Amino acid sequence: MDAAPGDVVLISAPAGHGKTVLLADLTADAPDRVAWVSLDRMDRDDRTFWIGVLEALHACPAVPADSPLRTLEVPPAPSGEPAFMAALTEGLAALPEPVLLVLDDLHQVSGAEPMSGLDALIRYQRGGLRLVLSSRSDPNLPLGRLRMDGRLVEVRADALAFTPDETRTLLELLGLSLTAEQMAKVHAQTGGWVAGVRLAAMSLREVDDVDEFLTDMAGNDRAIADYLVTEVLSRIPPAVRDLLRRLCVCEEISADLAAALTGNPEAGAMLAMLERESSLVVSHGPGRQWFRIHPLLQAYLKADLRRRDPAYKRSLYAIAARWHVEAGYPLAALRYAQRADGDVLAEVLSRCGLALLTSGQHATLRALTSQCPDDALDRDPRLALTLALAQLDTGEIVAAESLTRRALRSWPDQPDPELVHLRSLAELRTMWLIGGTLSAALVPTQPWDSVGDDGRVLQDLTQAAVAAVSGNAEDTVRHAEAAERMASRMGNRYLAARAESLLATAASIRGDLGALRRHAQIADTLAPAELWDGTTDQVLMSNFRAYCAVMQGEPEEALALAGPARAFAVAPPPGVEPAAVATLIEMVCATAEVDLGQPLLGLHRLREIREKTDVRQTYVKSIAVGALWEHEAALQFGHPEQAHQCRAWLRTAVGTGGDLALASAAAAAERGRFSAAQAQLDELLSSRRPPLVRWVIVSAWVLGASIALRAGRTAEARRAVGHALREAAIIEAYRPLINAPAGVVDLMSADRQLLEGEHDALIERVLGARAHLAPPTTKLTAREQEILRLLPTLRSLDEIAADLWVSVNTVKTHVKAIYTKLGVRSRREAIEVARRRGLLPSHSG
Secondary structure, three states: OOOOOOOEEEEEOOOOOOHHHHHHHHHOOOHHHEEEEEOOHHHHOHHHHHHHHHHHHHOOOOOOOOOHHHOOOOOOOHHHOHHHHHHHHHHHHOOOOOEEEEEEOHHHOOOOOHHHHHHHHHHOOOOOEEEEEEEOOOOOOOHHHHHHHOOEEEEEHHHHOOOHHHHHHHHHHOOOOOOHHHHHHHHHHHOOOHHHHHHHHHHHOOOOOHHHHHHHOOOOHHHHHHHHHHHHHHOOOHHHHHHHHHHOOOOOEEHHHHHHHHOOOOHHHHHHHHHHHOOOEEEEOHHHOEEEEOHHHHHHHHHHHHHHOHHHHHHHHHHHHHHHHHHOOHHHHHHHHHHHOHHHHHHHHHHHHHHHHHOOOHHHHHHHHHHOOHHHHHHOHHHHHHHHHHHHOOOOHHHHHHHHHHHHHOOOOOOOHHHHHHHHHHHHHHHHHHOOOOOHHHOOOOOOOOOOHHHHHHHHHHHHHHHHHOOOHHHHHHHHHHHHHHHHHHOOHHHHHHHHHHHHHHHHHHOOHHHHHHHHHHHHHHOOHHHHOOOHHHHHHHHHHHHHHHHOOOHHHHHHHOHHHHHHHHOOOOOOOHHHHHHHHHHHHHHHHHHOOOHHHHHHHHHHHHHHOOOOOOOHHHHHHHHHHHHHHHHHOOOHHHHHHHHHHHHHHOOOOHHHHHHHHHHHHHOOOHHHHHHHHHHHHOOOOOOOOOOHHHHHHHHHHHHHHHOOOHHHHHHHHHHHHHHHHHHOOOHHHHOOOHHHHHHHHHOOOOOOOOOHHHHHHHHHHHHHOOOOOOOOOHHHHHHHHHOOOOOOHHHHHHHHOOOHHHHHHHHHHHHHHHOOOOHHHHHHHHHHOOOOOOOOO
């Protein structure tokens, strides 16, 4: 095989084509340089996969004893860990001679997380590694790119097909002595397919007239397959034939499952015998304890069973479904239950609901909801609530409420703790989507002692969610951390991500933006994407992370992180008002636009958001945050009336607490009423009027420093800056410092020695962020803004003066001031700069 160093060899063909035999030939010349990994479905777990790869490398004599590969630790999510992949790649590159890494049965993990890491390994593969992949289907890897680069060596089914000589050799090894013509017929009829040759050989051992048998094989592929299967089955003892007929409904069979389907405790031993004596079944997996019937034979048997006795076939599916429930394979149980009937499906969903919920299989549950009989939903509240929670996972409130009503129709007088927890979770998620209050009667009080680890994690998550809704950060953290520890021990990344999302919520309650952003990021990266993307949890984490990015001076990052939440706001599920869950993200994006130099657009959007927000369905902290952001921008860019409207809205929607005190102080300072402003700040900072939003404290100290500087009280200003830095460092809220007046920033930068280096890193971050934000626009007066808005029209200055009922000299004076403030020398330049800075709408606007 012509494969150069750095090439990837792909052997891709269906079962029975001799891939493993070819691998053995490829590695026979240099066995000491081969690291062989035989994969199975357990290797779909990312960490298990890479542990297996490293173990194979450790067993390879070509890997020196002092190679860093022998001490490389595998992290929890290696494929998503650049440091691990880099260390692995570098360790392979440093090997004294290339190692041949064979990944056999790669289809077992294709599409799972390890594939992203394997992609990275291939991308950065160097001379220390030669990679051979064997799979029944093309793996989810960038094969097209490898082909274009000339790095892919492909071996497919046509290349693996036996030649006539190879067919003859195999038949002779199987004990058949045929003429050359008979050998040629076998090869022609089977097309050189290895499994077909073996099946033909099984029948040829028993027939009296070989020529007649080979003549009967003529025809198309389907006819050949049907004939081979019929001939094989006709020569199998009745007990074995009946065994295969009962087992054919299952893709994978263990000895216990075979016993359940057949009622024969010796069924497992019969399967082992069949594997030894024929290719009808093949064992696989750890300990080779699972069996598969040959696909061609299985297809024939299933079709025959469907024709002859469809009711019996459904009963076998029901047995298989219930066995998989007991064995702890809920997804497999669902597959078989679907093929049985609706009642069996409802039974399996009810029994496996908890395991499916805690493994994040909400999409599967949603897809099966319509297949459950109505009477099953009406009589089984556990089933109805399980399916309701699956709907709520993506915000399908209408379907969830319908299912919850069904659960209440048969609600028992004395519900068990599991039912109470499921109902509490459903109500909590509904509240998050459309608002409301959790009824005290539904707050779980009884311990859920009778369930396993999954149930205990779900119990802690429910208690954490209840505490979060109540604003109790301490209890939220206690229960969420317990859930996270248990989920991590179980290896359940989905549940661990749910716990992290609640830890993020607790940080939000405390106003700790650093912890909020860290926990939200962990949740997003920890959860498997296929279980997390599009869920309400992801929407909440998107909200949190984007909000923190704005408050930490990263507006561009905020807009990037806002994607999932914005998508939810634009196209919410039926029955969900986007304002209930998406008001904050709209405010975040509008404020990011202000910070990126689009104040006119951002202020317009912030006003629109405020005017359409239903304060009864919006989190009160979101109202405060949005109003404070809008108020700050309105004052900064010369819109005092809009700032006044923000204060009035704050007073009505939030009350007269510290958030309103800050806004009132800022407005008073803007008008030069420094004593009144300081009085408002004193009430806020003395905790007589505590704010809802913790970073308001940072803003208050910054404003106090600015007032003190204007009054010439430098020492007082310096103390205020120190307070602002200390509070900002604690909660990692930097925006008030980044947007501080120039004098405050100059004082902060100049007084580093007086601060004894305590906040050097924070000051550097503030100065760096400030340098990257859009340049501040000099404030225009109300009359200057009015004239600026008329400059893009075709009106002359005389016509503008007439429209405004002022003299043309007054207009000229204002135009000159506009040019000076914008740093331009002509009307055209003024219009261009104003549009670029967001002071005028764009051409398309």
